[in-house]
Structures are given as C-alpha cells and as structure tokens.
Amino acid sequence: MERKNKSKETLSKIKVENQEGLSVSYDRDELKEKFPHLVTEIAGKKKIVKIDSIENNFDLKQLKDEIPYSDELINPGAIDFLRRCTNNDEALNILDYLLKQKEISEKDYNTYKDQILSGEGLKKFIDKHGGFKDHGYYEKKYRNLTGSKLKQSKN
DSSP states (O other), X not given: OHHHHHHHXXXXXXXXXXXXXXXXXXXXXXXXXXXXXXXXXXXXXXXXXXXXXXXOOOOHHHHHHHSOOOHHHHSOOHHHXXXXXXXXXXXXXXXXXXXXXXXXXXXXXXXXXXXXHSTXXXXXXXXXXXXXXXXXXXXXXXXXXXXXXXXXXXX
C-alpha cells in the first residue's frame, strides 16, 4: 500500500536537475495549471527555447511620470557630462563617444566642439551651462528633497 502511494506521489512531482546535479521537485498539477507549455517541455526533457538573456524595454516617458526625479537624474545629456570635464581632451572624448553612440546629433556635436575649442574655451562653456559639477554634486543638490520638489528643482 505504501509503495502505491509513493509511486503516485512520484508521478505527481516533476524533478528538474541542472548540470551540477542540483535538483528541484515541483508539483505537476500546480505547474501544469500555471505553465502548461513549460510542463510539457520539462516532462519531455526537451528544450524548445534557450534563453540566454532578457531585454527590459520600458517607456522612458512612463518612467519619468512614475519617478519624481528631474531629467538631469534620469537621463543626463551631453552638457551634463561636459560639465564634469577638466580639460579639452576629456570634453572632446565625451563628445566623440556620444556621437558614436548616436546620443547627440552631429549639429550639436559640432556646436559644442566649436564652442569648447574657440575663444570661449571649456571653462566659459561650463560656466554658461550652469557651472562645473564636482564630486557629490547630485547628492548636495537633491538631498532631503521630496518628490514634488525634485520635479520643480532646476539648476
């Protein structure tokens, strides 16, 4: 009698084992109810789809609506990065990278590059766009602010 119960119990469980020999047992009926295709795949020991990675696509506009932070924190732009530069080489490397990644238009790239290399220079460019962002800039600027104040806060 005991043997029959054990065999029924074994049939109602699905055992999954990985390459290292670790195994997990699942209740077949519960899995079948929640994941019918997965049960077929596991029970048949046949892989249908191999998942190497996942991609998280989200709507940035929706994220901005849900999180009460300023654009500067969620999606820094070219100027935000340039405001941390201490010399022309750093600024030009950042501009080159942003252009290569298509995060800046060629028009903006040329405009910023010309301003930095011209008589204005990097320091004047940074001052014109809000000043240098030193270490701890965001922590100092946004410390102790509530969500509504974060949205309103501008530099």
